[in-house]
Each structure stands twice: as C-alpha cells, then as structure tokens.
Amino acid sequence: MQKNIRWLIVWLLFVATGLSFLDRQVLSIAIIKIQQEFHINDVQYGMVNTSFLISYALMFTLGGWLIDRVGGKLGLALSVGVWSIANSLHAIMNSFSQLLTFRFLLGMGEGGCFPGAAWTVYRWFDKKERALANGIAIGGSAIGAVIAPPLTIWLSGKYGWRGGFLIPGLVGIVWVIIWLSIPWKKYIPKIQQEEMQEAVPFLALLKKRPTWVFILIRFLLDPVFYFMMFWIPKYLSEVRNVPFERIGSLFWIPFLALGVSNVLGGWLSGWLIARQFSVNKARKTVMGIAAVLTLAAPAIEWVSTVEIAIFCMSLFMFAHGCWITNYITAISDMFGQRATSTVVGLSGTAGAISGLLLNPLMGAVIQQYSYRPLWIASGLLYPLAFALLVLLIPKITTLDWGTQPEVKQSDIPLTSS
Numbered sequence: 001m002q003k004n005i006r007w008l009i010v011w012l013l014f015v016a017t018g019l020s021f022l023d024r025q026v027l028s029i030a031i032i033k034i035q036q037e038f039h040i041n042d043v044q045y046g047m048v049n050t051s052f053l054i055s056y057a058l059m060f061t062l063g064g065w066l067i068d069r070v071g072g073k074l075g076l077a078l079s080v081g082v083w084s085i086a087n088s089l090h091a092i093m094n095s096f097s098q099l100l101t102f103r104f105l106l107g108m109g110e111g112g113c114f115p116g117a118a119w120t121v122y123r124w125f126d127k128k129e130r131a132l133a134n135g136i137a138i139g140g141s142a143i144g145a146v147i148a149p150p151l152t153i154w155l156s157g158k159y160g161w162r163g164g165f166l167i168p169g170l171v172g173i174v175w176v177i178i179w180l181s182i183p184w185k186k187y188i189p190k191i192q193q194e195e196m197q198e199a200v201p202f203l204a205l206l207k208k209r210p211t212w213v214f215i216l217i218r219f220l221l222d223p224v225f226y227f228m229m230f231w232i233p234k235y236l237s238e239v240r241n242v243p244f245e246r247i248g249s250l251f252w253i254p255f256l257a258l259g260v261s262n263v264l265g266g267w268l269s270g271w272l273i274a275r276q277f278s279v280n281k282a283r284k285t286v287m288g289i290a291a292v293l294t295l296a297a298p299a300i301e302w303v304s305t306v307e308i309a310i311f312c313m314s315l316f317m318f319a320h321g322c323w324i325t326n327y328i329t330a331i332s333d334m335f336g337q338r339a340t341s342t343v344v345g346l347s348g349t350a351g352a353i354s355g356l357l358l359n360p361l362m363g364a365v366i367q368q369y370s371y372r373p374l375w376i377a378s379g380l381l382y383p384l385a386f387a388l389l390v391l392l393i394p395k396i397t398t399l400d401w402g403t404q405p406e407v408k409q410s411d412i413p414l415t416s417s
Contacts, residue, residue: 005182006124008182009120009124009182010121010124010136010137011136012175012178012179012182013076013117013120013121013136013137013140014136014137014139014140014143015140015175016076016080016113016117016140016175016179017113017114017117017137017138017139017140017141017144018140018141018143018144018147019080019084019140019144019168019171019172019175020083020110020113020114020141020144021140021141021142021144021145021148022144022145022147022148022151022168023083023084023087023106023110023144023168023169023172024052024106024110024229025144025145025148025149025152025229026087026090026148026152026164026165026168027048027090027103027230028229028230028231028232028233028234028251029148029149029152029153029156029164029233029247029248029251030152030156030161030164030165031045031233031234032233032234032237032244032247033156033161033244034099034161038094038095038096038099040096040099041363041367042234042363042364042366042367043360043363043364043367044096044363045234045363046359046360046361046362046363046364047100047359047360047363048096048099048100048103049103049226049230049355049356049359050355050356050357050359050360051100051101051103051104051107052103052104052106052107052356053107053226053352053353053355053356053359054104054107054356055104055105055106055107055108055111056107056108056110056111056352057107057111057349057352057353057355057356058108058111058349059107059108059109059110059111059112060111060114060115060345060348060349060352061345061346061348061349062111063075063079063111063112063113063115063116066112067112067115067116067119072116072119072120072123073120073179073180073182073184075112075116075119076112076113076116076117076120076179077176077179077180078109078112079109079110079111079112079113079116080109080113080172080175080176080179081109081172081173081176082105082108082109083105083106083107083108083109083110083113083172084109084168084169084170084171084172084173084175084176085105085109085169085173086102086103086105086106086108086109086169087102087106087165087168087169087172088165088166088169088170088173089102089105089169090102090106090162090165090166090169091162091163091165091166091169092162114138115345117137117138120137121137139259139262139263142255142256142258142259142262143259145229145252145255145258145259146252146255146256146259147252148251148252148255149233149247149248149249149250149251149252150248150249150252151164151168151248152164152248153244153245153247153248153249154248155167157245200335200342200401202342204401205335205342205343205346208399209392209393210334210335210392210393210399211343211346213388213389213392213393214327214330214331214343214346214347215343215346215347215350216350216388217327217347217385217388217389218327218347218348218350218351218354219347219350219351219353219354220354220381220384220385221323221351221381221382221385222350222351222352222354222355223351223354223355223358223359223362224320224377224378224381224382225320225351225355226355226359227362227374227378228254228313228316228317228320228378230359231362231366231371231374232251232254232313233247233251234366235371236250236251236306239370239371240306240309242306250306250310253310253313253314254310254313254314254316254317255317256314257314257315257317257318257321258317258318258320258321259321260318260321261317261318261319261320261321261322261325262321262324262325263325264321264322265286265290265321265322265323265324265325265326266325266326266329268286268322269282269283269285269286269325269326269329270282272285272286279333279396279397280395280396280397283326283329283330283333283396284386284389284390284396286322286323286326287322287323287326287327287330287386287389288386289319289322290319290320290322290323290326290382291319291323291382291383291385291386292319292383293315293316293318293319293322294316294319294320294323294378294379294381294382294383295379295380295383296312296315296316296319296379297312297316297375297376297378297379298375298376298378298379298380299312300312300313300316300375301370301371301372301375301376316378316379319382320382323382328344330396331343331344331347333396333397333398334393334396334397334398334399335399362374
C-alpha cells in the first residue's frame with residue numbers, strides 16, 4: 001500500500017507542476033483578447049509580467065524555507081491553493097490594476113511549487129528511486145507548457161477568455177482537496193539516517209566563486225526564456241499575422257521540444273561519461289552544443305514562413321532544455337547534497353529578478369522598435385554564458401567543504417504532514 005501511495009503522490013506532483021506552467025501561460029494566449037477589450041499596451045503587459053516575477057522571485061527562496069517548517073503536505077496545499085484561487089480571480093478582472101494584483105498573487109503561490117515537490121520526493125523516496133521520482137514530478141511542467149496553448153484556445157472559444165482562467169483554477173482547487181485527503185502519517189517512510197547531512201552555511205557558499213558564476217549565468221539567460229514564454233503568441237499574432245485560433249496549434253510545439261530535450265540532454269551527458277568523458281567535459285560538451293544551437297534565434301525575424309519560424313523557435317527551446325538540465329546537474333556535481341538546493345534557489349531567484357527588471361524594457365523595445373533586437377539578443381546570450389562558464393569555472397568538480405559533521409539521530413527532522 002505504501003508503494004502505491006508513494007507513486008500516487010509523485011503523479012499528483014506531476015499534475016501540480018503541470019498546472020503551474022499551464023496557469024502562468026494562459027495569459028500569454030489570452031492577452032491578445034484582453035488587450036483588445038481593456039486597451040492594455042505592451043509596456044503595461046510587461047509590467048503585468050513583472051508583477052508575477054516579483055512575487056515568484058521572492059517565493060522561490062522563501063518557499064523552500066516555509067516548506068521546511070510546515071512540511072510538504074501543508075506547504076504544497078497552500079502553494080497550489082493560493083495560485084489556483086489567483087488564477088480563478090483572473091476570470092473576474094475588469095481593469096489593469098486588478099490584472100496586476102492577481103498576477104502578483106499567482107507568482108506568490110507558484111514560487112513554492114518546485115521547492116515543495118523536491119521536499120516531498122526527498123521524504124518519500126530513497127536515493128535509488130529519487131531521481132526517477134523527481135523526473136516524473138518535475139516533468140509535469142513541460143507537459144503543462146505543451147497543453148496550455150491549445151487548451152486555452154479551446155476554452156476561450158467555448159467559454160470566452162475568462163473560462164481559460166477559471167477552469168484550470170478550479171482544477172487546482174480540486175487537486176488541493178485530493179492532496180490533503182492522503183493519509184501521509186500512516187504510510188510515509190522513515191528518513192534514512194545515512195542520507196542526512198548538515199547544510200553548508202550560507203556565508204560559506206557566498207565565498208565560493210562558482211556560486212556567483214551560476215547566479216550570473218541564470219541572471220543573463222532567464223529573461224530569454226521568459227521572453228519566449230510571454231511574448232511568442234503576441235509575436236505570431238502581430239508580426240506573422242497568425243489568427244488567434246491557430247496560435248494554439250503552433251505555440252505548443254517549441255515547448256514539446258523543450259520537454260524532449262530536458263530528458264535527452266541529461267541522457268546525452270551520461271552517455272558521454274559512460275564513454276570515458278570526464279564530468280567536466282561531458283557537461284560542457286552538451287552545454288556548448290546547446291549554446292551553438294541557440295544561434296538559430298535571430299533567424300526567426302528573417303525567415304519567410306511561420307512554419308520555419310516555429311522550427312527555429314523549437315530548435316532554440318530544444319537547446320535551452322539541453323542547457324538547463326546540464327546547468328542544474330553541474331551545480332549538483334560541484335555543490336553536492338549539502339548545498340545544491342540553496343545554489344539552485346539563489347540562481348532561480350536571480351533569474352526571476354532579471355526577468356522582472358527586463359520585461360517592461362522588452363515591452364518598450366517591441367512598442368518603439370520591433371522584436372528584432374530581442375531575437376538577436378536571445379541568440380547571443382547563451383554563447384556568452386558558455387564562454388563565462390568555461391573561463392570562470394575551468395573544471396566542474398566537487399567542492400571541498402571540509403569535514404562532514406556527524407549526524408545524530410536526534411538531529412534528524414521529523415516528517416510533518
């Protein structure tokens with residue numbers, strides 16, 4: 001029974017991460033109708049995205065802190081509940097200020113999703129099964145990104161753009177009810193003592209150059225991903241003159257490429273290691289190939305057909321998937337179990353802050369000039385980031401944190417419900 005409960009929880013995490021990406025992407029489709037109805041300009045749309053990113057950036061770090069104290073069951077219920085209610089409230093918005101507010105609440109809820117998923121998988125699975133469970137749990141985000149465009153188009157056609165927000169929000173509330181009904185305390189396994197390690201002090205992390213390199217790379221590149229997520233539908237509508245109804249049949253394709261490459265990029269790196277590549281060479285080989293592939297982005301502005309533009313976008317997103325998988329894996333290679341989550345959290349917050357600062361600028365560039373400068377920048381930043389990685393981290397290798405403190409039984413935290 002315990003085994004069945006464990007995998008039920010993993011698949012519920014899959015649904016939760018899928019909903020997180022689906023709910024944040026609904027606006028990127030619906031904004032085409034919302035702008036027409038409420039006369040919201042591109043700069044204001046950039047401010048709306050910034051509102052989401054402010055709260056998301058804060059909760060990316062604070063969410064993990066909160067969940068460590070209240071547990072994954074309650075913490076994720078709060079997270080999914082807050083963002084599902086926020087998403088539903090989009091359906092009753094009647095002004096720019098309301099949209100700004102509801103978007104902030106959405107980010108506040110979603111910031112705790114991935115820390116909560118990681119916490120839960122760690123508590124339910126030992127080291128032999130944890131990677132598979134994490135892969136399933138986090139994999140929902142790619143599926144959510146794939147189904148968001150066609151689902152939003154279909155819901156908008158049947159119930160209006162407001163239905164595109166309300167129905168996924170209600171699904172999230174149902175998820176919370178199911179999640180809370182699972183009797184965790186009855187089945188949750190004990191944490192194995194040998195896997196518990198004392199975290200590296202925060203200040204000690206900040207003294208390590210690789211910490212800042214990984215933060216800098218994420219700061220440079222996350223705005224590119226947010227540009228792809230938030231602005232592609234508008235680009236297809238405004239520049240490529242794609243009808244609203246057809247956008248849903250195109251926008252999912254780049255995100256499918258992303259989902260495939262998340263898995264393939266990790267597999268390729270492992271395949272290289274199995275063929276006597278060092279960890280350093282394997283990670284950097286895949287990331288270098290990915291950086292070269294992102295040079296397809298500027299071509300999006302000049303290719304002749306929508307289909308070729310979508311192919312170039314898909315190639316870019318495929319490259320991003322290979323890059324981000326090996327980027328996160330490189331962090332774990334260097335920082336180990338004692339500090340990986342903290343560095344991933346710090347870098348994620350840095351990326352979100354960068355995104356929130358640059359989104360209004362993106363809107364201004366698009367409104368005053370065109371999408372062209374943004375496509376060019378998207379193609380150049382990954383090679384720049386790769387050059388910084390190679391220059392500033394000559395070798396990806398495990399950092400020395402000194403002697404590992406002995407872990408006593410009394411130090412092992414109790415799992416909470």
